[in-house]
Amino acid sequence: MAKLVVDKDRCMACGYCYSSDPEHFAPDDQGYSEAISQENLDASETVAAVESCPTGAISIEEE
Numbered sequence: 001m002a003k004l005v006v007d008k009d010r011c012m013a014c015g016y017c018y019s020s021d022p023e024h025f026a027p028d029d030q031g032y033s034e035a036i037s038q039e040n041l042d043a044s045e046t047v048a049a050v051e052s053c054p055t056g057a058i059s060i061e062e063e
Helices: 016-020 044-052
Strands: 002-006 025-027 033-035 058-062
Touching: 002 033, 016 025, 016 044, 044 058
Parallel strands: none
Antiparallel strands: 002 058, 025 033
16 A cells, blocks of 8 residues: 655655645645645646655655
8 A cells, every 4th residue: 555755854845745735735833744645646736746846755655
């Protein structure tokens, strides 16, 4: 099963992921991204958010 992972040490809080895919990402209290859903990870918005993260902080990993 796939799992959406955000590496908070690499996240720079640019906001692209949660502005482009609010179904799967939201800002935490400090503006850093966090995964809020593990459903429908093959959605085009999710794939674009993973591929477009400027620091590579987002990945979809197999469990």
